[in-house]
Amino acid sequence: MLKHVKHRGLLNTNVKTLPGATIEHVACTIESMDLRSVSNVIVHAGTNDCGSMNFNIDKLEQDYRKLVHDLQNRISGKIYVSGICQRLDDPQLNIKVLQVNERLQSIFQGALTQPYRFCQRRDPGDWGHHLLPVIFVVKQDMYNGFVDMVHLYYVGFVNRKAIKQSIVPISMILGFEIAHLNIQSLRNKLDSVKTLLNEHNYDIFCITETWLNSSIENNEIWINGYEICRLDRQLSQSGGGVLCYIKNGIRFKEIYNFRVETIEALWVEFNLPYSKPLLLGNIYRPPSAKAEYLNELDTMFQQCTSTYNDDFNLDISNKKNAGKINKLAKNSNLNQLIHDFTRITNTSKTIIDLIFVTNLDISTAGVSSLGISDHSLTYLIRKTKKVNIPPKFIKSRSFKKFDEHKFIDDLKSIDWDQIKLSTDVNSAWLLWKSLFSSLCNHYAPLKTKRVKGSLPEWITKDYITLTKDRDYYYKKAHKNNDSKDWDTAKEIRNKVNNLNRNLKKKYCTNTIKENTKNPKKLWNTINKLIPKPKSTVNRVYKNENYTTTDKDTANELNIHFTSIGNSLASKFLNTNINKTTDYTLVDKFKFDYLTSDYIFDEICKFSSNKATGIDNINCKLLKLAAPIICDSLCYICNLSLFTSIFPYEWKQAKVTPIIKKEINQIQVSGKITLPKPLS
Structure with a gap:
């Protein structure tokens, strides 16, 4: 429609x-x-x-x-x-x-x-x-x-x-969406933020007053589908802190050149398709800031061209403060987009959460009332083609209509001895894989499933409905400033907080009780409560530049992994080592040929829940077929030993780069996942 x-x-x-x-x-x-x-x-x-x-x-x-x-x-x-x-x-x-x-x-x-x-x-x-x-x-x-x-x-x-x-929701206007919220403690309101991002799906979500420090790890505040950039205060200092949630797939890097010790500012540069790089600053000015703060901010602004989400704690509805902000904006060629009240109570209205831009190529900007914090959410939508994040798909075998007896009968009807006619190990393996995979595809076909982001399991529809009611009554209270509306909004807010605590407590208690005798499920539950962020490499830094496409990123990683050995070796000085011992081979080394029983025992050791590799051969099906296929697999393994040729497909592997903290250049280690259990 x-x-x-x-x-x-x-x-x-x-x-x-x-x-x-x-x-x-x-x-x-x-x-x-x-x-x-x-x-x-x-x-x-x-x-x-x-x-x-x-x-x-x-x-x-x-x-x-x-x-x-x-x-x-x-x-x-x-x-x-x-x-x-x-x-x-x-x-x-x-x-x-x-x-x-x-x-x-x-x-x-x-x-x-x-x-x-x-x-x-x-x-x-x-x-x-x-x-x-x-x-x-x-x-x-x-x-x-x-x-x-x-x-x-x-x-x-x-x-x-x-x-x-004021009427059109931000979620309906297309473009690159950036939002900001002063949240006053992120950890206590993390579930509310997850619900908000699940509904609105902002490209960049900036937060001020996170109240985080170095003792809090990223996995404690991780949100599925987003990467984290943050700047915290020292352990000895309370309050403050700025953070950006950046949607996966958006290429970015943190900028450290503009940082000033007296200003809490997080600078991030984004490389968007069909657009010049976008520099974004997420800045928090504490209420106790001195008069020199604006001068230091002016100096910092003039060094860069960007968009700024600022919590100034300086009310520009006051003419005196508005004059200071206008002077700051004029000196740095900035345009301030927020003109509605961003913090409303039953006794005051102020405009203290501001957005400055150097380019007016903006579809819309405004303020949206929420009940998460006493500050309203500010947002802008940039006239830039929205970054399309390709969906993630996983392949798995469907055992819905699997008939084990028929599967075994058909396995027995296959002539596995024809593999022994081949003297080339690669040809023998391809023939074996073709025979086995065709039967697996018939009885347990491969299904492709799209992986979607999801909320924590303890968040229910009633909770989501209550959060919407909370936001509605806060919006109504902001508009009418009626004492009854304020009381209703606060009452529902308290209900939301209590319901969230009770749901989470009930979920944890029940799942732990149910899985006390199953350590695996118990640890899965614990990991859901404190998830580990899944680091993805979508850009690589080298010589102060970063890659802009997936192909460039893959090429740089390949160059790194293939040259790291020579690079490390060149750092060692040449040393002359005197050989004091003469080593001689007593016996000639050789491999012993394998037996069918050995292959059978090794297959039975496989875990049925182990993920399939590149060839999509399932461990569960291998274990069921072990008595029938062990002899043909034994022939392929012995042929490989006899000809000194390792099957080509068994050499293929998935390489996952692991991001190190504070990475400014190519500093990645390779995590190699074997492609298949048989290799």
């Missing part, structure tokens, strides 16, 4: 999209959906019917009537029908679209409160071939928020400057 808009930001709304589906297909899909909790439905379908070679407007009307009739029998609310967008890029298709819209208007005229409205695309480079649709069928008796959003998105996409930032 809404092109180029992320539906996750629509409150109390479920958006179901069926790319390429006709009206008939939509009807079939809706039949299997549970609509008992649905109050109203908006239908937007018919574009694919118009593009069909068998287009028939009478059949389209018949399918549409059937679809609406079926919906009327299943929901108690209202049904609204949306028209199809005009396609100026395809005149023939556009004629059909106009015919369908006229027919729909004549059928469902009673459901419409506004005439059909179509908007032409203004920027083909941004929006592609589809025109921007406007939903015209919403009545005021639907929930008000959705009506307002529909209208605002029409205005916003045609003329972006007309977007009302």
Whole structure:
């Protein structure tokens, strides 16, 4: 319904999209959906019917009537029908679209409160071939928020400057999203931050007043899908601290050149696609800062060109303070984007969380009320192509329909002696792998599963619903400044905190009790409570430069691993060593040939839960097949010893670079994972 808009930001709304589906297909899909909790439905379908070679407007009307009739029998609310967008890029298709819209208007005229409205695309480079649709069928008796959003998105996409930032959610506007929040203790509110990032998925999330120090490791504050950059205070100092959560896949490096001892500032440079490098500063000014602080800040600003998320603790709604900030911005050619109150209590309103930019290439910026902290969230969306992080997939074998007896019977029917006819170890191995893998694929086929980020297991739907209620009442209290709203917001906030503690305590207690006799599951539970961050190498620094593509990163790592030996050897001085002992070989070294029993015993030692390697041969299937395949595998191993040739595929391995702390250049060690249990 809404092109180029992320539906996750629509409150109390479920958006179901069926790319390429006709009206008939939509009807079939809706039949299997549970609509008992649905109050109203908006239908937007018919574009694919118009593009069909068998287009028939009478059949389209018949399918549409059937679809609406079926919906009327299943929901108690209202049904609204949306028209199809005009396609100026395809005149023939556009004629059909106009015919369908006229027919729909004549059928469902009673459901419409506004005439059909179509908007032409203004920027083909941004929006592609589809025109921007406007939903015209919403009545005021639907929930008000959705009506307002529909209208605002029409205005916003045609003329972006007309977007009302106080109403349009940040999660619906496309671009590179940067947000900032003064949180006042990250550890106590980590679950709330996880819930926030799971819902909004910011590219960069800056935090001030983390209240962290060197005694707190990254794994204690790690969030799935993000990397961490942080600057803490000393152990002897309390409060303060700045941190950035950076989405995995975004290339970045910390900049140390601009750091000043008296200023808490974290500087990070980002290398975004189709864009110049972006330098971002996350700065915290404590309330006790001296008068010279702004002068030092001015000196630091003039050294760089960037975006700054600043918690100034200097209220610019005060004319005197506003003058100081304006002078600072003017001296450094900066533009301050935040003009709404960022910290609101029942007795005061201040603007102390600011965003400075040197480039006005910004889609929108604003303030969003949250109940996590007494500060509101500030954000900006930069007109930069959003970094598309490729999804992670894992392959595993499905044993859902696995029949062990038939699998064993078919294994016995295979002529494994044909492998012994081969005198080349590589050919013998490829033939063996082909025979075994084909049978495995038949009984336990490979399935590809997309790995999605998830919240901690103790966070329930009730908890998420309560956090949304908390944010709603805080937003209402900020707007109306009514004592009842403030009391309700604080009450719900306390409920959220208590519920979070109780859920976490209950989860830990139950899982530990259930797994006291199973150490493996017990440690898995402990690791979930304190996860270890998964370090990924997506950039490598060398000679003060860093790689910009995955290919460059892989090449630099390959150069490093292949040259590290010679590099280390060159650092040792040549020494003359006198040989005092003459070593002679007494017996000629040789390998003993293996037996089938030895191969069988080794296969039985495999762990059934061991991950598969590059060849996707599963350990569980190997153990089941061991009595049958051990003889053929023994022949391949002995052939390798006899010919002094190690099978080529057994030499392949996955190499994972391990990041060291405070890495400024290529300083990585290789963790080598063997590709298969057989090797």
